[in-house]
Amino acid sequence: MKKRLLLIPALMLGTLCVANETNFELSPMIGYNVAEGNIGIKDDDHFLGALELQYNSKKSKISPELSVLYSPNVDYDGHGDTSITRTLLNGVYSFDKIAKVTPFVKAGLGYEFVSSEVTNYNEDGVVVDAGAGVKIPFAPSWAFKAEAIYLAKVSSAHNSNADNNLITMVGLTYSFGAKTKKEVAEEKPVVETIEQEIIIVKDSDGDGIYDELDKCPNTPADSTVNINGCRINLDDDHDGVLNSKDACPNTPAGEAVNIDGCPVTVTLHINFANNSAKINDISNKELDKYADFLTTYKNYSAKIVGYTDSRASASYNKKLSQRRAQAVVKALIERGVNASQLKAVGMGEANPVANNATAKGRAQNRRIEAELTRD
Secondary structure: OHHHHHHHHHHHHHHHHOOOOOOEEEEEEEEEEEEOHHHOEHHHEEEEEEEEEEEOOOOOOEEEEEEEEEEEEEEEOOOOEEEEEEEEEEEEEEOOOEOOEEEEEEEEEEEEEEOOOEOOOEOOEEEEEEEEEEEEEEEOOEEEEEEEEEEEEEOOHHHHOEEEEEEEEEEEEEEEOOOOHHHHHHHOOOOOOOOOOOOOOOOOOOOOOOOOOOOOOOOOOOOOEOOOOOEOOOOOOOOOOOHHHOOOOOOOOOOOEOOOOOEOEEEEEEEOOOOOOOOOHHHHHHHHHHHHHHHHOOOEEEEEEEOOOOOOOHHHHHHHHHHHHHHHHHHHHHOOOOHHHEEEEEOOOOOOOOOOOOHHHHHHHOEEEEEEEEO
């Protein structure tokens, strides 16, 4: 009878090995068996080793598994020792992976062989089992495996009542098996032919923007452009006003300018002798420069403001400063400036720029200033 029962799983394994689709898992395991106390085993426990062979098919979610569990040294209470061998045939159902973990459950039946039977205590018998576990891969063909199994043996002992066992096992799973030609063909990647059209792009004005995207196709060479190929306005004199809006593109660095990029105030640096409104020859260069600006930028006007030192009366100084301002206005008109752009104002001894108590300070206060305004 024992030999016939052993042949059943062997024949089923042989059938699996000749199947067209082969994909196997071989799992060597070690474990621990806690037995029911009525079968005479010392301390009701023993260690065991196991070897499980599972066949997986794409056509079924349930995979058959053949297991052999072997306990070599099981001590009896006062009856020596024995070995226990169990052969099990289970159906294994694997759930979808959770992260990398594959949970599974299984159930089946088999037979238990006891090398040294104890009548009415521990005898050979049919077993049924059910369990659950997980597999965690750590290499292409290897996974860690852990499972717990409830096993019940029905024998002639104990009035045919089941002897209960709880088994826990851990081990490794190695996956192997040749795939059929059909499976290889199904997994072969599909190679698609992609036809590409070669497009020749041109940048006629050499600004780095292709002609198809260039909204300013004739930008001068070496221009700085934006993404549309249009020239970016620069500020060559660094006065904060872009070239395209700068009425005075060559303003000296650090000069305060208005919204047109032109100096807010221009001082002619014209000084006069004491009690005189005559312009010295040394000031001609300043007058030429200022007249050139006003004749170039006719939308600007200049207020020529005359000053004196504090000697003499205030009324006399007022008239003297007016004559000085008018002298400068006349000199500018003679240099081509339109009279409508000029205005003369005498401020007398007001707004001194130096100390009138010294000769040097008084010389500095006898001056002309020009205030530039935009019309």
